Amino acid sequence: MRIKVLTLFPEVLVPFVETSIVGRAAKSGLVEFEFTQLRDFAEGRHRSVDDKPFSGGPGMILMCGPVFRAVEHLESRSGPRLVKVLLTPQGERLAQPLVRELAQVDELLLICGHYEGFDERIRLGLNVREVSVGDFILSGGESAAMVLIDAVVRLLPGALGDGASAGEESFENGLLEYPQYTRPREFRGMEVPEVLISGDPAKIAAWRREQARERTRQRRPDMSQDSAAEEC
Numbered sequence: 001m002r003i004k005v006l007t008l009f010p011e012v013l014v015p016f017v018e019t020s021i022v023g024r025a026a027k028s029g030l031v032e033f034e035f036t037q038l039r040d041f042a043e044g045r046h047r048s049v050d051d052k053p054f055s056g057g058p059g060m061i062l063m064c065g066p067v068f069r070a071v072e073h074l075e076s077r078s079g080p081r082l083v084k085v086l087l088t089p090q091g092e093r094l095a096q097p098l099v100r101e102l103a104q105v106d107e108l109l110l111i112c113g114h115y116e117g118f119d120e121r122i123r124l125g126l127n128v129r130e131v132s133v134g135d136f137i138l139s140g141g142e143s144a145a146m147v148l149i150d151a152v153v154r155l156l157p158g159a160l161g162d163g164a165s166a167g168e169e170s171f172e173n174g175l176l177e178y179p180q181y182t183r184p185r186e187f188r189g190m191e192v193p194e195v196l197i198s199g200d201p202a203k204i205a206a207w208r209r210e211q212a213r214e215r216t217r218q219r220r221p222d223m224s225q226d227s228a229a230e231e232c
Contacts (some may be wrong), residue, residue: 001105001155002032004078005069005145007112008049010035012142022150025159028046038062041070050115053185059116067111067122074109082107084128085148088118088140091130096171102148103155113139119231178211189213 005013017026017033025031042049043065050060075082083105092098100110111128123130133144153159183193195207216223 001030001103002034002078002132003108003149003152004034004036004082004102004107005112006038006067006109007140007142007145008038008114008149009112009140009142010037013145014187016146017149018140019191020152021159025153025156028158030156031153032156033069036070036074038066038070041066041073043130051191053186056098057116059120061116062118062121064121064125067118068126071109071111071126078109081105082109084109084111086111086113086118086123086126086128086130087133087144087148088089088113088130089131089132089135089137093129094133096151099148099151100155103152110145112145114140173224176214176216176220176223178208178215192213 007013011034015032017023022031026033038049039047048063049066050062053059053061071084075084083102084211085108087110111122122128131144131148133147139142179198185192185197193207198204206232
């Protein structure tokens with residue numbers, strides 16, 4: 001998989017993709033990263049990429065010209081299956097089904113905004129998929145890009161040490177993950193449930209299923225309703 005990122009701040013992202021699971025996946029060849037500086041596609045002496053909005057208003061807006069030139073340049077060097085993602089709080093919510101979908105593509109281009117946002121014609125003219133990492137505002141799309149990269153890369157076959165890990169995590173199968181414990185068996189009066197040290201795989205599996213359902217009912221009743229409908 002190749003992930004390209006169009007950004008004003010590539011130096012923010014480079015250390016992230018060299019670290020932990022994402023870094024190991026890159027070193028093993030599961031994913032390649034390419035960072036493009038948006039300002040390289042700006043014109044004029046000051047290499048400006050933003051301007052004041054028409055009719056006034058706070059902040060500065062990213063202009064069409066630099067973004068179009070940059071995206072078209074990257075498209076010319078990509079395959080036909082390049083998926084372009086515009087990171088914006090107005091996009092569809094990033095959730096695990098969308099993460100699984102994006103993990104299947106050959107090439108992904110993440111477009112990071114900054115300042116007050118994008119000229120609307122960037123949305124209209126570049127055939128992008130708009131994605132939001134949550135109902136809150138960030139200073140720029142770089143933080144959102146890191147979230148999306150992390151979520152996608154860990155689903156690539158071979159990225160995790162145990163291939164079964166991803167399938168048992170929260171939001172898979174419509175449930176939150178069950179509680180987990182490690183040594184010591186007792187800590188400050190809190191003990192590991194007996195079933196987990198029973199050595200009985202069937203009982204442990206049943207306990208985990210029930211704990212996942214109960215945790216989901218308590219903490220995310222919206223998910224609990226969805227999963228109940230799936231089981232019917």
